[in-house]
Amino acid sequence: MLLFALVFIAILIRAEEPTCERWGHAHPPLFMKKGDVIIGGIFSFHYTLENKLLFDSKFTFRLEDFQIAATMMFTIDEINNRRDILPNISLGYRIYDSCGSTRTAVRSALELMSNAEGNFSESCLRSSVHAIVGHSASSPTIAIARTFTDFCFTQISYSASCECLSNRQDFPTFFRTIPSDYYQSRALAQLVKQFGWTWVGTIRTDTDYGNNGMATFLYVAQQEGICIEYSELIHYANPREKFLKVVEVIKMSTSKVIVAFTFDFDLNVLIKELLQQNVTGLQWIGSEAWISSRAIATKENFRVLGGAIGFAVRNSAIPGLKEYILNIHPSFSPGWNEFWQDVFNNDYTNLSVLRINYNMYKAVYALAHSVDNLYKCQEGLGPFFNKSCADKLRIQPWQVLHYLKMVNFSTLNGEDIYFDKNGDPVARYELVNWQINKEDKKYSDLPFWVHNVYSVECMKCPLDYRSNKEKDACVLKDIEFLSYAEIISLVLEAFSFFGASTTTAVMVVFYKHKETPIVKANNSELSFLLLFALTLCFLCSLAFIGEPTQWSCMLRHTAFGISFVLCISCVLGKTIVVLMAFRATLPGNNIMKWFGPTQQRLTVCTFTAIQVLICTLWLSISPPSPIRNMKYFTEKIILECDIGSGIAFYSVLGYIGFLSVLCFVLAFLARKLPDNFNEAKFITFSMLTFCAVWVTFIPAYISSPGKYTVAVEIFAILASSFGLLSCIFVPKCYIILFRPENNSKKHLMGKMLIQIFSFSPMVLNFKLQLSIY
Incomplete structure (x- = not known):
């Protein structure tokens, strides 16, 4: 009788245990590697022009994301081969493709958070991965971060730079290795002022990245006396008519300096329309999302973007990465088949510019050092309840989060890596200028910009004057008072x-x-x-x-x-x-x-x-x-x-x-x-x-x-x-x-x-x- 009662109580306790079950069927990761500690990754290997996940949508392959994913795999293998960090502990990964969709990115994140059986159990704390790297864009990153907030699940991004992500109240579990746009937006305003370009137009991508970054730029620009002639929105999924409208605004404007806070694939659509109408002779000021992108740095685009100048995140060599990529074969993982068959070319092995790749490299190492510090914890000196340490056989994501907040290490390149109270790194930028050198490269350290740029300055009219409709001359303001003749x-x-x-x-x-x-x-x-x-x-x-x-x-x-x-x-x-x-x-x-x-x-x-x-x-x-x-x-x-x-x-x-x-x-x-x-x-x-x-x-x-x-x-x-x-x-x-x-x-x-x-x-x-x- 007593045994029956105990069994009955055990059944009731198990029945009351909170479990969350997945809706729909599980989707396998695109790339996968087993290990004692698993790091998840979410990338946009594809995106659609309609921005909808339909079977008849036209998918476009993103070469850079494949290269960055390869950098993540290379870094994990490099750490596994080292003996000074995580000895006898192996790192693995599970990588998903968001297809350029925020909805799919969140679904991929939920897949990574679930356990091997596909369910959330034990208050959703025991998942199949211990941290997630991604996303590259700010809007999907924000959606994923909001999903993770209630689960104390660590997320670290290598490319999402929206200033809004520094809000610790809204995103307490988010970290990144790319500086916040808080600094970039201000730096762009100072750059424009430095060259005396006080009459400019602006273009931004219609996402959290573009809207937040441009809002900060406009605020600082106004304080610096910079006048804005127009401010236009673009998005690669917009119909062509909207891009043609933006082109018409650019053609009719008197300012010849354009500050573009966009992604490379958004700007690329606009550049094609500008090329068709032969709209050249513009001085472009670029944000880091496109100014250093090889996807947009083509000879054809140089007709429009030649002389562009802007800030990019730090570039650094990653020894061994090129050899690793050259040795990749379809048999390495089924996920490489499409890549191998459709897009493998010399550009993929061009690793002269590794800005975002280097951020990925630092993100993986930050997680590795966090886990390494977790394993090195001594009982009685731990950071948790009663000075305890984490269970080495059952590491939970919130414990990795705790150690990531305090991580402080130096890379093989000698750079110190740590996060401030907002989860942000130290802001470091390099100035990039588009020009063709002897090696036919699009970047140079020497300044070069478009010649014969007129209307780059904003001449402020005297207080008694205003600008005319064409904004090219000052006319006397109308004087108003209550006259006798009215x-x-x-x-x-x-x-x-x-x-x-x-x-x-x-x-x-x-x-x-x-x-x-x-x-x-x-x-x-x-x-x-x-x-x-x-x-x-x-x-x-x-x-x-x-x-x-x-x-x-x-x-x-x-x-x-x-x-x-x-x-x-x-x-x-x-x-x-x-x-x-x-x-x-x-x-x-x-x-x-x-x-x-x-x-x-x-x-x-x-x-x-x-x-x-x-x-x-x-x-x-x-x-x-x-x-x-x-x-x-x-x-x-x-x-x-x-x-x-x-x-x-x-x-x-x-x-x-x-x-x-x-x-x-x-x-x-x-x-x-x-x-x-x-x-x-x-x-x-x-x-x-x-x-x-x-x-x-x-x-x-x-x-x-x-x-x-x-x-x-x-x-x-x-x-x-x-x-x-x-x-x-x-x-x-x-x-x-x-x-x-x-x-x-x-x-x-x-x-x-x-x-x-x-x-x-x-x-x-x-x-x-x-x-x-």
């Missing part, structure tokens, strides 16, 4: 004169009926002063129209500030009179003698004098002045008034706002007075309208560009002025002109008021003077 100005001028005329008409009506009760009410002097101030408000808006000058800039802001304070001061005086009069309801209360006509005049003068003082200090310390604003638009100049002292400007506005709010609050407190004495209600509504206009004005003022900023400001002035005029004086004019029977003491007093204040004739008589009707 339609919007004419409309605003019409409203301004209409408001001033209407205010004057109201003043005439009030003067002709100055002896009537409705005009006498609430101090007719304040009413006439308020009408005068409103006339100034309407007219001050005209100062904002026209070309800004020193005097107009000083006048428009100060006249606006003083006029509106005079308006609000008069309204505030009327509000205080209404409020205090109706609070003095007890017999014998003489509070109103302290706020008679003299005190009212003094209050208005005091409030206005404070604003005059602020404006005087403003004009004395830092007055408004005309400026030529070139920040908003590059094609035109905005003439506007600079406010000068920001503190003074906001003090003027803040003081107007303070008086407006104070007036609104006091009028609001008096809003429930008897109906026939409701001027406080109209003042409340007028102040509410005034504040609403200026609160709405702020976002509209900020978001309106150029001359429309001034138009919005004029609109706010006119709207708030019309609001005050309409709310306070229109009801009175209506009574005077159309309801003269209501302009009497009997109607103004009202029954309720007579009953309330019949005991106090003095107060009643004073309150009669405060009526608005």
